[in-house]
Amino acid sequence: MPAVAITLSSYKETDQNLLDGVLEDILPLLVKEGSSLDIIIVEKIHSVDYLDYVLGKLYSGTRETLLAEDLYDTPINVLFNQDLSSYVDKKWDLLITDKNEVVQLPHKELRKVRLLKEVNEHERQDSSKDDPLYMVSALGGTFDHLHDGHKILLSAAAFLTVSRLIIGVTDQELLQKKQFREQLEPYETRSGNVRSFLSRIKPSLKVEIVALRDVCGPTGAVPEIESLIVSRETVSGGQIVNNARRSKGLKELKVHVVNVLGGKEEDGWKEKISSTELRRRCSLK
Known part of the structure; x- marks a missing residue:
């Protein structure tokens, strides 16, 4: 190997x-x-x-x-x-x-x-000034069969975060309607893969993983969070989170949007790299 x-x-x-x-x-x-x-x-x-x-x-x-x-x-x-x-x-x-x-x-x-x-x-090919960084950032997802698109999202989040990255990983009970559900990785496996990848990308980062059981998870309630990283296909989730924070008197988050790997917005990202396709392939083995 x-x-x-x-x-x-x-x-x-x-x-x-x-x-x-x-x-x-x-x-x-x-x-x-x-x-x-x-x-x-x-x-x-x-x-x-x-x-x-x-x-x-x-x-x-x-x-x-x-x-x-x-x-x-x-x-x-x-x-x-x-x-x-x-x-x-x-x-x-x-x-x-x-x-x-x-x-x-x-x-x-x-x-x-x-x-x-x-x-x-x-x-250097990158001639821009340094982007502002955040002490505490957050993102969420299922992260099943961790793939290249997940890795880009996690890499962007690690780049933007100085100290603490909070990640909501969807709990198993919310995934009952997923296609090829029998091939879904357990929560512990998905969480472990996220943590392992981030330890290679930015070893100094403190990574906190929590089970995600609703749309907002910790982003709707933790006051220390400053930024939220989302993919372009889930950008509406940022508005939902900020609405929830405003209702609780919390400061809105700066939302950073990462491009989707493959596919087009106009066709519903049909050709994007996806965990569903990886599960389908696993089911054929």
Whole structure:
């Protein structure tokens, strides 16, 4: 079960063909059971909108290449804005730089990889000023069969949050009408996957997971929460939350909207990446 990592000094659309070529070369590794792929962005990202854009491009482009081998649910993780020294402890089997240098690991050799360095300010593609950050943020969802779209939403929330991220994970009792319900992961599994992913994206973040049993969950009542992160298809939930907070005399939340991975708003996001499709595929096995 090989763990593979690819580093990108920065993200440029012109590099997509190079990345696609590398992915095609390592497909024989990624088809092995238990394999995983990490993509490391070395460039410092300063804007959540830019992050949303980059993650959308990387997750969708990478998944499209993997689908050539029907790798619909092989884990992809895009890592960003971490102290580069933290990568030394990652136990990858293979590391590939965007100069197409291949490093066979034991992971202790990671310190020697030339590309893992700070990017000069003029090399950054993201020229915007730093976005305002929040001490406490929140988001909610089912997070069943954690997929690329979930990961973009969680990554944006981690980016915007300095200290404490509160996540409502839908309780099992509210999911009785879901399609392919027999393939739904238990609450504990879904919560554990969310926590595990966030520990890789932003290890310093305090993550609090609560069972979501109504529309608002903790966002409608916890006064310390400052921001709410939602996907574009669930943006109406932000208004519901703020209505509930106003009725209790609480300050409204700043709502940040993250794009949906795949699909179009006008057709009801029919082609979006979804847990329903992953459950359907599981039911066929």
